[in-house]
Amino acid sequence: MNIGWNRPAIRRDPGLTMGSDHDHPGDHHHPGTEEDITLSQPARRLLAMEELLVEKGVIGADDVRRVMDVIAARSPVDGARVVARAWMDPAFKLRLLEDPRAALAEVGYPPVSGSKLAVVENTERVHHLVVCSLCSCYPTSLLGPPPDWYKSFAYRSRAVVDPRGVMREFGLEFGEGVEVRVVDSAADLRYMVLPLRPEGTEGMAEEELVALVTRDSLVGVGVPNQPAVNP
Amino acid sequence: MRVLESMVDTHHRTPGYIKGRVGRVEALSGSFYDPEDRAYGGSGLPKRELYLIEFGMLSLWGLRYRGGEEDKLLVDIYEHWLEPAGDPAGPRVDHGF
Numbered sequence: 001m002n003i004g005w006n007r008p009a010i011r012r013d014p015g016l017t018m019g020s021d022h023d024h025p026g027d028h029h030h031p032g033t034e035e036d037i038t039l040s041q042p043a044r045r046l047l048a049m050e051e052l053l054v055e056k057g058v059i060g061a062d063d064v065r066r067v068m069d070v071i072a073a074r075s076p077v078d079g080a081r082v083v084a085r086a087w088m089d090p091a092f093k094l095r096l097l098e099d100p101r102a103a104l105a106e107v108g109y110p111p112v113s114g115s116k117l118a119v120v121e122n123t124e125r126v127h128h129l130v131v132c133s134l135c136s137c138y139p140t141s142l143l144g145p146p147p148d149w150y151k152s153f154a155y156r157s158r159a160v161v162d163p164r165g166v167m168r169e170f171g172l173e174f175g176e177g178v179e180v181r182v183v184d185s186a187a188d189l190r191y192m193v194l195p196l197r198p199e200g201t202e203g204m205a206e207e208e209l210v211a212l213v214t215r216d217s218l219v220g221v222g223v224p225n226q227p228a229v230n231p
Numbered sequence: 232m233r234v235l236e237s238m239v240d241t242h243h244r245t246p247g248y249i250k251g252r253v254g255r256v257e258a259l260s261g262s263f264y265d266p267e268d269r270a271y272g273g274s275g276l277p278k279r280e281l282y283l284i285e286f287g288m289l290s291l292w293g294l295r296y297r298g299g300e301e302d303k304l305l306v307d308i309y310e311h312w313l314e315p316a317g318d319p320a321g322p323r324v325d326h327g328f
Contacts, residue, residue: 163302186245188266
């Protein structure tokens with residue numbers, strides 16, 4: 001569940017607590033309280049649980065915010081940096097595939113939370129597509145929050161049944177000579193795709209390669225951009 | 232290996248569409264606190280082995296599958312959800328999709 005993202009900064013507003021300090025016989029208006037009303041039921045339950053956990057001393061008041069700050073600061077560009085490094089450095093690529101946690105720490109991405117990251121490599125013959133059919137598991141600790149479509153019921157249910165149809169809708173089509181491998185990250189691992197390095201990028205610098213790697217290519221519904229052709 | 236057909240209504244991480252289906256072990260994914268125990272406040276111990284199981288798309292979906300014969304589906308399944316497949320022609324559930 002991702003109801004925690006983009007939470008309004010009103011947690012300590014007394015008006016947020018379930019019972020207001022007075023009943024509402026009339027329809028008079030409290031300025032500044034509109035946001036409270038728009039909070040969904042699950043969001044309110046989440047905040048209540050979080051406050052209980054803090055109150056009982058299970059977590060510190062800052063723990064949730066700190067982890068969310070780290071995740072919110074991450075973006076697909078971080079994944080792109082890791083990919084570009086793997087393209088440039090075959091030894092790093094091997095370490096990334098075999099022990100992603102250590103490889104990521106090596107390039108400045110220490111582990112954030114419990115989930116273990118796994119990296120699957122695309123080649124000319126094999127293409128991976130990542131989905132979480134049960135919820136919306138995603139390598140948030142490296143790529144930041146997932147795109148909305150990744151969490152949609154349509155994507156989650158169709159990707160495991162008709163991956164080629166789904167990819168076609170994203171503008172991606174493979175012949176039968178390519179094996180499509182759908183990874184359903186239903187349990188404790190979070191999967192990221194190491195996309196195939198585009199042709200014609202041999203002489204490019206690492207920073208130029210980073211710019212070619214799209215978020216979609218890290219999930220497998222896309223491939224990296226082609227480099228601009230010099231006239 | 233065959234994925235157990237068990238229908239439980241408590242928290243578990245085994246997608247319904249591969250229950251009862253037969254796949255092969257592609258990799259060991261490590262051992263983790265048991266999510267079915269942790270979901271209800273338990274310690275998650277003993278840790279459970281997680282296996283990456285590979286299923287052929289055609290064997291999962293039959294001729295309704297629109298793709299290559301080599302296409303695969305990979306899912307991490309906990310050890311206590313797996314049993315030896317034995318006779319590959321054994322009972323198999325048709326989910327009727």
